[in-house]
Amino acid sequence: MLWHRLARLAACLLIVVATERAMPAGQAPMPAVPAAPILAPYVPTPPDVVERMLKLAGVTKRDVVYDLGCGDGRIVIMAAQKFGARGTGFDINPERIKESQENAKKAGVEELVTFKLQDVMTADLSRATVVSLYLLSSSNMKLRPILTRQLKPGARIVSHAFDMGDWEPAKIDKFTDELGIGRTLFLWKADGVARQ
Numbered sequence: 001m002l003w004h005r006l007a008r009l010a011a012c013l014l015i016v017v018a019t020e021r022a023m024p025a026g027q028a029p030m031p032a033v034p035a036a037p038i039l040a041p042y043v044p045t046p047p048d049v050v051e052r053m054l055k056l057a058g059v060t061k062r063d064v065v066y067d068l069g070c071g072d073g074r075i076v077i078m079a080a081q082k083f084g085a086r087g088t089g090f091d092i093n094p095e096r097i098k099e100s101q102e103n104a105k106k107a108g109v110e111e112l113v114t115f116k117l118q119d120v121m122t123a124d125l126s127r128a129t130v131v132s133l134y135l136l137s138s139s140n141m142k143l144r145p146i147l148t149r150q151l152k153p154g155a156r157i158v159s160h161a162f163d164m165g166d167w168e169p170a171k172i173d174k175f176t177d178e179l180g181i182g183r184t185l186f187l188w189k190a191d192g193v194a195r196q
Contacts, residue, residue: 036092036119039139042071045160048178049185050078056173056187057130057158059083066090066128068120068135068143073100073113075132080109085130087113090120125150134160141165144195151190159186167195 045053053075059065061084067075070089077100079085089100100115116123121142125131131147133140144164147157163169163186171187 037121037142038092039069039120039142040135042069042093042096043134044071044074045134046177046179047074047078049160049183050075051082052173052175052183053132053158053160053185054079054083054130056171056185057132057156059085059130061085063129064088064127065130065132066123066125067132068123068125069133070100070115071096073103073115076113076115077104077107077109079130080104080112081107085112088128089113089115090118090123091115092117092119121146126152129155131155131157132159133157133162135162137162137165148190148193148195153190153192155190157188157190159188160184162186164188 054065059079063079063083063085065076065079065085065087067073067087067089070076070091073089073096076085076087076089079087089097091097091100094117097115097117101110104110104113104115125147128151131151133143135143140159140162141164144167151157161184167188169186170189173185173187175183177183
C-alpha cells in the first residue's frame with residue numbers, strides 16, 4: 001500500500017517537473033480543476049453540425065451562449081462570428097481552455113467570448129439564454145436538475161446526439177452531415193419547472 005502511494009507521488013512530481021520545464025520562462029501553468037468529473041471524452045463537433053445546432057436554438061446577437069465542455073471553443077466562437085452572440089465556454093482541461101482562447105483571438109471574437117476552467121457541475125448558468133451540450137446522456141441527466149433550476153423560462157438547450165431521459169424535447173433534428181454521418185440534435189426550452 002505504501003509502495004503504491006510512493007509510486008503515485010513520484011509520478012505526480014514527474015508530471016509537475018515536466019510541465020514546469022515545458023512552460024516558457026515567466027509563464028505560470030494553468031491550474032487543473034481538482035476532482036472534476038469527466039462528463040464526456042473530447043470529440044469535436046464538425047463545423048456544419050455546430051452551425052446547425054446554433055440555428056436550431058435560434059441564436060441571435062441578443063443571446064448569451066454557454067457551451068458546457070467547450071473543447072476548442074468552436075461553438076461559442078461560431079455563435080459570435082456568425083450570429084453576433086456573446087458566449088462562455090466551460091472546460092476542465094487547461095489545454096482546451098488555452099486552445100479556445102487562441103482560437104477566439106484568431107477568429108477576432110475575443111471581445112465577445114470568454115472561457116472558464118471550471119467544473120460545469122458547479123457553474124452558475126443563470127445568465128445563459130442558450131446552452132449547448134455534446135456530452136453523454138448520463139451526463140445530461142446529471143446536469144438536467146441544474147439546468148432546469150438555473151435557466152430562466154425561454155432559455156434554450158441544444159444537445160448534439162444525446163437526450164435528457166424522459167424530458168421531451170421541443171424539437172428533434174435528424175440529418176446527414178457533410179461527411180455523410182447521420183446526426184441527431186435535440187432542443188429543449190426551459191419552462192421554469194425543475195426536473196430531477
